[in-house]
Amino acid sequence: EEAAERASRARELAELRASLAAARRERGALAAEATRLRAAQAASEVEEEAWHAEMNGLGLTANREAEEALRTRQLAELCGRELRRLEAVDVCEDVFRIGIAGPFGTINGLRLGRVPGVAVDWAEINAGLGQVALLLVTVAREAGARFGAHALLPMGSYSKAYKLDEPRVLYEIYGSGSAHLGRIFGSSRLDKGLAMLLDCAKDVLAYAALRPAQGVPPAPPHPIVEETVGGVSIRLQFGHEDRWTCAFRFLLEDLAWLLAWRRATRVAGMGRHANGAAAGGGGA
Numbered sequence: 001e002e003a004a005e006r007a008s009r010a011r012e013l014a015e016l017r018a019s020l021a022a023a024r025r026e027r028g029a030l031a032a033e034a035t036r037l038r039a040a041q042a043a044s045e046v047e048e049e050a051w052h053a054e055m056n057g058l059g060l061t062a063n064r065e066a067e068e069a070l071r072t073r074q075l076a077e078l079c080g081r082e083l084r085r086l087e088a089v090d091v092c093e094d095v096f097r098i099g100i101a102g103p104f105g106t107i108n109g110l111r112l113g114r115v116p117g118v119a120v121d122w123a124e125i126n127a128g129l130g131q132v133a134l135l136l137v138t139v140a141r142e143a144g145a146r147f148g149a150h151a152l153l154p155m156g157s158y159s160k161a162y163k164l165d166e167p168r169v170l171y172e173i174y175g176s177g178s179a180h181l182g183r184i185f186g187s188s189r190l191d192k193g194l195a196m197l198l199d200c201a202k203d204v205l206a207y208a209a210l211r212p213a214q215g216v217p218p219a220p221p222h223p224i225v226e227e228t229v230g231g232v233s234i235r236l237q238f239g240h241e242d243r244w245t246c247a248f249r250f251l252l253e254d255l256a257w258l259l260a261w262r263r264a265t266r267v268a269g270m271g272r273h274a275n276g277a278a279a280g281g282g283g284a
Contacts, residue, residue, distance in 0.1 A: 090263060096135045098256040103245055105252030107131045112252065113245025126157040126174035129197070133159040133173055135255060136200050139262055145207035150196040161196035173197055175236070191235040195227045198234045198251065205254055213264035220254040229254065 097108050104111040104120070110128035111120050134154035140147065153160040153170070160170040171193035202224040209219050222230030230250035232243050 090266065092135070092138060092259060092262060096131065096138075096255075096259060098252050098259065100249070103242070103249070105249035107135070107252060107255075112248035114241040115245050116242065122175050123157065129173045129194075130154060130156045130159040132201075132251070132255065133161075133197060135259075136197075136204055139258060140200075140204045140207075143204070143207065143262065143265075145204045147200050147203050150199050152197065152200050161193045161200070163196070171196060188236070194234045194236070198224060198227060198229060201229075201251060201254065205258060208258055208261045211261075211265065213261050216261045216264045217257065220257040222250040222254050224254070 095108075099106045099109075101111060103115050103118075104113055106112070107128050108131055110124050110131065112125055112128045112132075114120050114125075133152045137152050137154050139145070147164070149165075150161055150163055151167075152173075153162070157174055159173040161173055162168075162170050171189050173190070173193040173196075175188075175190045205220050205224065212218055225231075227234055229247050232247040232250060233240075234244070234247045234251070236244045
């Protein structure tokens with residue numbers, strides 16, 4: 001009986017030792033698992049921090065890009081408004097102001113011609129003729145008109161004209177106090193230059209008349225035929241400065257018609273452009 005009890009205790013001891021060994025193994029496995037889990041948690045925390053950092057960076061980048069896009073849109077809208085404002089500005093009307101001062105036609109306040117009792121200086125006349133040449137060249141270039149036989153060189157008070165088939169031979173569109181001396185033996189170089197100026201005006205006016213504009217008479221008020229405008233010669237014939245002055249006034253009235261035609265066609269073109277832009281925006 002005592003031997004059986006010792007055997008039973010030995011079995012219990014062996015079982016306890018086996019249970020203890022199993023518990024130790026399980027504890028080791030649990031410790032290893034805990035270590036693995038702590039390492040995984042640490043890696044996860046590092047990865048999460050990196051993810052948050054990346055997201056924060058992406059958010060900052062997105063905010064910067066959104067702000068830049070907003071600034072770009074605002075700048076584009078500002079530029080668009082400024083462009084529309086500038087397109088609405090009529091430079092020709094600001095630069096070329098045609099009017100009447102007594103018997104004289106004027107351009108930018110400069111009188112063209114002479115009448116008895118009113119001795120307009122050649123400096124004023126020459127400056128006015130330079131403005132006329134510049135007006136014709138500007139409107140012709142803008143409208144796409146071409147000169148047929150002559151061309152102009154706007155050079156302020158010393159503008160010139162020439163034949164297209166003789167571009168090296170220049171004729172003055174300005175005079176001086178002794179210009180009448182050239183008329184003793186025929187037409188002066190100034191008269192030839194004025195005739196060429198008038199011919200260029202006829203080309204541009206004819207181009208405009210073929211393209212009617214709403215609200216503008218179909219033709220300029222004074223027809224140009226050869227070297228006359230409204231039936232009055234543009235040449236400074238000896239002793240007929242008053243008629244010369246009348247011819248300049250008629251020419252400037254024609255050029256006022258030309259500016260009105262230009263303004264009307266320009267406004268019509270801007271309207272078509274605006275309508276086209278609106279239609280394009282609606283389609284988008």
